[in-house]
Amino acid sequence: MGIVLLVISLVADGFLPDFQAVIKSEYKPRPLEMFEHINKWVVILCWCYSLATGQLLTTYQFAVKYPAFLKDIIVLSILTSIGQVFVYRMIKQFKQHIVPFVITTRKIFTVVISIIFYNHPTTTMQILSIFIVFGSASYEYLSEIYGDKKHEDHKAIKVLDTEERVEMTETEDSMRK
Amino acid sequence: MFPAPHWYRWYLRLLLDRRISYRKNVTLKLFRLKQPYDIKNEVEYVLFDNPVSMIWAQSLFAWILGFIVNTFFYKEHTKMPVSNLIACAIVVIVSTHTYILAIYITNFPIVMMVKSCNIISVVFVGIFCSRVRDKGLQLGRTKMIVAIFITIGIMMYNFGGDVKHQ
Numbered sequence A: 001m002g003i004v005l006l007v008i009s010l011v012a013d014g015f016l017p018d019f020q021a022v023i024k025s026e027y028k029p030r031p032l033e034m035f036e037h038i039n040k041w042v043v044i045l046c047w048c049y050s051l052a053t054g055q056l057l058t059t060y061q062f063a064v065k066y067p068a069f070l071k072d073i074i075v076l077s078i079l080t081s082i083g084q085v086f087v088y089r090m091i092k093q094f095k096q097h098i099v100p101f102v103i104t105t106r107k108i109f110t111v112v113i114s115i116i117f118y119n120h121p122t123t124t125m126q127i128l129s130i131f132i133v134f135g136s137a138s139y140e141y142l143s144e145i146y147g148d149k150k151h152e153d154h155k156a157i158k159v160l161d162t163e164e165r166v167e168m169t170e171t172e173d174s175m176r177k
Numbered sequence B: 001m002f003p004a005p006h007w008y009r010w011y012l013r014l015l016l017d018r019r020i021s022y023r024k025n026v027t028l029k030l031f032r033l034k035q036p037y038d039i040k041n042e043v044e045y046v047l048f049d050n051p052v053s054m055i056w057a058q059s060l061f062a063w064i065l066g067f068i069v070n071t072f073f074y075k076e077h078t079k080m081p082v083s084n085l086i087a088c089a090i091v092v093i094v095s096t097h098t099y100i101l102a103i104y105i106t107n108f109p110i111v112m113m114v115k116s117c118n119i120i121s122v123v124f125v126g127i128f129c130s131r132v133r134d135k136g137l138q139l140g141r142t143k144m145i146v147a148i149f150i151t152i153g154i155m156m157y158n159f160g161g162d163v164k165h166q
Helices: A002-027 A031-053 A055-065 A067-093 A098-118 A124-176 B006-025 B051-073 B082-105 B108-116 B118-128 B142-159
Strands: none
Touching: A002 A031, A002 A067, A002 A098, A002 B082, A002 B108, A002 B118, A031 A055, A031 A067, A031 B051, A031 B082, A055 A067, A055 B051, A067 A098, A067 B051, A098 A124, A098 B108, A098 B118, A098 B142, A124 B142, B051 B082, B082 B108, B108 B118, B108 B142, B118 B142
């Protein structure tokens, strides 16, 4: 059952950046606009579900009875929102697959720092796996950076070509006149 | 204690019964929600069993924050189709809800490991099922190899053995 839930979660995770990329490429919103509107619809849909199942009232009662829960959820909300602001900025600036790459790299960094600071015992295989992840992620970042540069250069050359062609046709026209 | 729909209570009972054996794996602050809330001087333990409320509570704060910034700091607003936004919202809800329920059922390291491998699903969807028309945003097939390497790396780390237990 747990594995099924995780698979569903993974599939949903796979589609989310693609949907966001569609919105980004077709409507070009600011990162915080997409952040606001998606969260708005999440809240609306969750409220509809909670109202239908009666969970809204039970949550309110729970929060009143156990104030520690309220503190936890507020702290969690603030931290999640701050994190999301950066995620949406990344979505705006890079391709859709960069966000999970960054998140994975961040997790591996945390693991490495934890190993170094707390002197956790690690096997050779685990060290090798860290190198594999870092190597793959570094390759991806570099290929994205240089790929984008090449793409921009290619675009610039194309623009120059079209400008030159316009100039040529203009001079030809003037010669004919 | 609090009334919830019959089917939902039954489902959560199923999940929470299994949760007890994994209590030792609760580590992060977030998963304090998974631990029982107790009242001092009373022997009463209550679990918060509404994952959807956790989703909307987080998103509500983000919505308010986004609304304030967009209303007071920007004059121009981009119109986006509601259908696309609802599609994104549904995917966010499904992803988060299943993630929270999975934490209830399985143990935290397994969930984190599988969630760390989400790069493979993102790249897979980006290559084979993408709806993005912009060629600059389309993913090449070589990304799949990188994603597979990262996934293998994460799996190797998790199943690579624990020195303490050797």
